[in-house]
Amino acid sequence: MNVMSVNGTMYFEEHLSEARLKEKNNMEPRHRLQTYYGYAFESYCTSEAPTRTVSSKSSDPTGWGGDVDTNVQWCSVVRTKLGNMRLLIGGEVDCVRGKHTHQTDTFVELKTSLVIRGPSDEIKFEKKLLKFYFQSFLLGVPEILVGFRTPSGVLTTIQSFKTIQIPRMVRGKPGSWDPLICLDWGNNFLSFLKDVVRREGSQGGSVWRVKFTPQEGTSIEILDPIGVEDVRGGEDRVGFLPTWYWNESQATNAHKDPLAQVAEDKATLDTPPVTNAGWQI
Numbered sequence: 001m002n003v004m005s006v007n008g009t010m011y012f013e014e015h016l017s018e019a020r021l022k023e024k025n026n027m028e029p030r031h032r033l034q035t036y037y038g039y040a041f042e043s044y045c046t047s048e049a050p051t052r053t054v055s056s057k058s059s060d061p062t063g064w065g066g067d068v069d070t071n072v073q074w075c076s077v078v079r080t081k082l083g084n085m086r087l088l089i090g091g092e093v094d095c096v097r098g099k100h101t102h103q104t105d106t107f108v109e110l111k112t113s114l115v116i117r118g119p120s121d122e123i124k125f126e127k128k129l130l131k132f133y134f135q136s137f138l139l140g141v142p143e144i145l146v147g148f149r150t151p152s153g154v155l156t157t158i159q160s161f162k163t164i165q166i167p168r169m170v171r172g173k174p175g176s177w178d179p180l181i182c183l184d185w186g187n188n189f190l191s192f193l194k195d196v197v198r199r200e201g202s203q204g205g206s207v208w209r210v211k212f213t214p215q216e217g218t219s220i221e222i223l224d225p226i227g228v229e230d231v232r233g234g235e236d237r238v239g240f241l242p243t244w245y246w247n248e249s250q251a252t253n254a255h256k257d258p259l260a261q262v263a264e265d266k267a268t269l270d271t272p273p274v275t276n277a278g279w280q281i
Contacts, residue, residue, distance in 0.1 A: 006241070037149060037153045040072045076090070082183065082187050091135070091138070094108060095108050102141035107134070109136045113147075115156050126169070126170045127177075129170060130182075132144050142164070205238040205241075209221050210224075
């Protein structure tokens with residue numbers, strides 16, 4: 001991901017490398033079909049009618065209920081806190097149960113998964129729950145609705161999970177995960193990243209690239225002018241922030257107490273960052 005620091009606030013942008021884009025565009029037919037199953041489940045669950053009219057056209061596949069639009073989404077922006085770090089997070093929310101109350105209590109996340117046919121399938125599903133849990137937990141989504149399907153895409157059962165109860169489901173099992181360990185790692189890394197970015201300076205729209213590689217670790221590097229230009233993508237931006245937003249933030253910062261800013265910067269420089277194994281700068 002790309003990271004910028006403006007007036008002491010870090011901004012994050014998802015970055016898709018050329019290799020990742022190529023992988024996404026050249027997805028194997030089997031994986032593409034599995035992705036479609038997920039979109040189809042979301043489309044069905046959020047349809048206006050409880051059942052869909054099956055197409056009678058001879059050219060359509062048996063049971064065809066119409067195209068699925070994969071290009072629409074609704075995002076929620078929430079405020080939360082991790083340790084001493086205040087966070088503002090935006091993320092997609094699939095739907096709400098009943099009517100939208102302008103709160104997160106009615107949010108529902110929709111997922112699909114293979115039917116559980118034995119112990120090995122159960123272990124795979126419980127590992128999957130780690131992603132399910134944090135995606136919903138961080139946005140305050142209280143319910144996850146999972147549609148269990150066969151390998152051929154036939155929906156067999158639907159089960160609702162309370163987000164807050166998921167860690168209890170995997171606790172004490174072989175290979176289980178602990179959300180507190182994950183949150184602690186996230187807090188430590190964000191604090192470390194903030195120290196590094198502020199220590200190295202972030203004037204003029206500097207952009208950092210943060211990479212996480214499973215079983216290897218995390219690397220942080222500052223992009224050169226060519227890399228920053230690539231991030232801009234020919235748009236009217238400073239780094240990856242819109243120019244109008246950048247100008248507004250600079251105008252706001254001009255009214256800050258300069259002595260308070262100097263004291264804050266000195267405190268950062270006087271405290272060396274704590275580097276864990278696998279973190280590379």
